[in-house]
């Protein structure tokens with residue numbers, strides 16, 4: 001399985017004002033077990049601001065964004081140094097990935113982020129992802145790491161998103177104020193019931209302020225991309241291995257569509273497919289059998305499009321047989337007509353992969 005794990009500040013500090021090395025070591029041990037079982041793990045971490053504040057001796061600062069960005073700038077490298085050192089005890093190599101909303105929204109950036117994360121996972125390295133707080137402005141920031149983790153889960157087609165927090169899961173009413181809150185075990189209905197949004201503190205304006213509301217937003221988003229989402233307590237012993245081995249801890253949100261279905265919807269939802277690729281019969285046959293589109297089968301290119309755009313694929317009889325996300329811009333593809341994949345680098349001077357469209361990014365119509 002491919003698993004995204006979101007670690008909130010409260011989990012990393014274990015409820016103290018400091019990032020807790022014992023907590024990180026415990027998480028490293030659990031992540032190691034998951035990788036040994038053959039799972040791919042990506043972490044979405046908070047705690048940059050907490051680490052920055054700790055370094056400066058917890059100063060009283062204005063609530064403005066520049067002060068927060070300053071704390072992140074100081075804290076992010078400290079946070080990574082801790083991951084590097086403590087995960088290193090379990091021979092886990094980590095990689096820092098800082099994202100903004102732009103990297104997850106625009107299709108060209110999206111493809112780059114996706115390919116980079118895939119390359120990191122291919123090396124059995126653990127991506128440690130955070131928002132690029134230092135430079136993101138109000139307009140382009142995701143703002144909270146719950147929603148960031150859901151966007152990452154969609155980006156990498158994760159099977160699971162586990163959000164670790166300081167609560168055992170989602171309750172039917174606020175456990176801090178209500179006399180008899182009940183833990184919600186599973187949500188399988190297409191819509192998350194209104195009563196649960198209300199219990200999570202939803203105020204109807206769409207302006208969540210963190211806590212359970214952003215976790216519900218994230219769960220809602222991730223399950224629409226085909227990801228199973230779980231909210232569970234970060235202090236539950238061996239929570240990750242127990243979840244993965246099937247124990248029903250916390251609150252589970254079942255996916256609404258399969259990941260494949262969601263990917264197809266994403267490709268087919270492109271407003272318009274500006275480019276057209278014509279391919280020969282051999283390539284048409286390969287695509288229909290689940291293969292990728294290679295330059296050797298390309299016979300003509302028309303339309304203006306960039307790497308990451310969705311294009312139409314037409315067969316020799318001019319029928320649209322597929323749609324997919326291209327790895328190369330139209331101007332590049334004109335130079336690649338009928339060429340072998342091993343010539344790409346020589347012709348273009350760079351290489352985004354042997355395929356013009358990878359079969360994972362292709363929908364046969």
Ligand code: GLU
Nearest residue numbers: 046047048049131144145
């Ligand atoms: N990116 C922030 C940090 O690392 C955390 C945001 C959040 O926890 O939602 O400090």
